[in-house]
Amino acid sequence: MKKKWYDHLWIFSLTYLILGFLNILFAWLGLICFVVPLMISIGHGNKAYCNKYCGRGQLFSLLGGRFGLSRKHDMPKWMKSKYFRYGFLIFFFTMFFMMLWNTYLVFAGERTLAQKVTLLWTFKLPWHWAYHGTLVSDGVAQFAFGFYSVMLTSTVLGFVTMILFKPRSWCVYCPMGTMTQLICKAKHKEVKS
Amino acid sequence: MKRKAKVKKEQCVACGCCVKVCPRAAITVPMGICAVIDEQLCVGCGKCVKECPASIIELREVQE
Ligand code: SF4
Numbered sequence: 006m007k008k009k010w011y012d013h014l015w016i017f018s019l020t021y022l023i024l025g026f027l028n029i030l031f032a033w034l035g036l037i038c039f040v041v042p043l044m045i046s047i048g049h050g051n052k053a054y055c056n057k058y059c060g061r062g063q064l065f066s067l068l069g070g071r072f073g074l075s076r077k078h079d080m081p082k083w084m085k086s087k088y089f090r091y092g093f094l095i096f097f098f099t100m101f102f103m104m105l106w107n108t109y110l111v112f113a114g115e116r117t118l119a120q121k122v123t124l125l126w127t128f129k130l131p132w133h134w135a136y137h138g139t140l141v142s143d144g145v146a147q148f149a150f151g152f153y154s155v156m157l158t159s160t161v162l163g164f165v166t167m168i169l170f171k172p173r174s175w176c177v178y179c180p181m182g183t184m185t186q187l188i189c190k191a192k193h194k195e196v197k198s
Numbered sequence: 199m200k201r202k203a204k205v206k207k208e209q210c211v212a213c214g215c216c217v218k219v220c221p222r223a224a225i226t227v228p229m230g231i232c233a234v235i236d237e238q239l240c241v242g243c244g245k246c247v248k249e250c251p252a253s254i255i256e257l258r259e260v261q262e
């Protein structure tokens with residue numbers, strides 16, 4: 006099949022991870038991967054983001070497929086269940102809002118900036134080399150650290166399940182994927198009734 | 199007997215991984231809910247079966 010321009014968006018995903026290593030403020034760019042899929046699903050009622058544009062999915066299929074890093078085994082049943090997928094979505098967004106709250110506290114001056122990236126919501130990794138100060142508020146940098154933590158954590162989880170199971174196993178429980186599918190379901194139910 | 203791919207709709211996450219590998223462009227994900235395979239186009243090559251991360255596509259024998 007002929008490759009389309011959007012089949013190369015994995016380069017964007019990879020560049021994003023590298024940029025965040027060099028200057029944490031680039032983490033803000035990751036908002037694109039949150040806003041665009043939501044806009045497409047709310048506006049157009051489909052998952053064109055997943056189906057075509059998502060660079061992260063492409064990166065996993067490249068590494069797991071062409072580079073052969075995946076065992077290509079079936080995922081366990083429970084991981085594909087709605088309980089797990091919806092449960093993970095709720096957990097993911099709970100942690101996301103806690104990150105936003107923490108950012109707010111730094112904005113409000115009640116907490117000082119932590120130059121750390123939190124991996125898997127637990128491990129605090131030093132990341133000070135990527136911080137070169139901000140012109141605005143420390144909160145701007147705090148959000149960047151927090152958001153990069155979310156992106157790195159999901160990449161690591163996706164990478165592990167890529168190795169263990171199929172290349173794009175992450176897509177089965179990816180919160181953005183689950184949420185956009187739910188939005189599409191809700192939208193089309195509305196139309197039908 | 200011919201073989202055709204069939205999706206277990208209930209478990210589909212609508213990721214579209216199958217769409218990308220189908221050599222016959224037989225798969226679409228209408229309305230972002232689940233994948234649908236056009237039986238007329240499907241040649242039963244099984245590429246989508248291998249690719250689907252949720253492993254919910256199977257090849258079924260159908261009468262011609
Ligand atoms: S499920 Fe997630 S990782 Fe997979 S294509 Fe959709 S947004 Fe990308």
Ligand code: SF4
Binds near residue numbers: 219221223239243245
């Ligand atoms: S079996 Fe082959 S032709 Fe049929 S839908 Fe799957 S990838 Fe396409």
Ligand code: SF4
Binds near residue numbers: 215249253
């Ligand atoms: S790859 Fe599997 S889960 Fe994804 S859209 Fe196709 S059938 Fe559904």
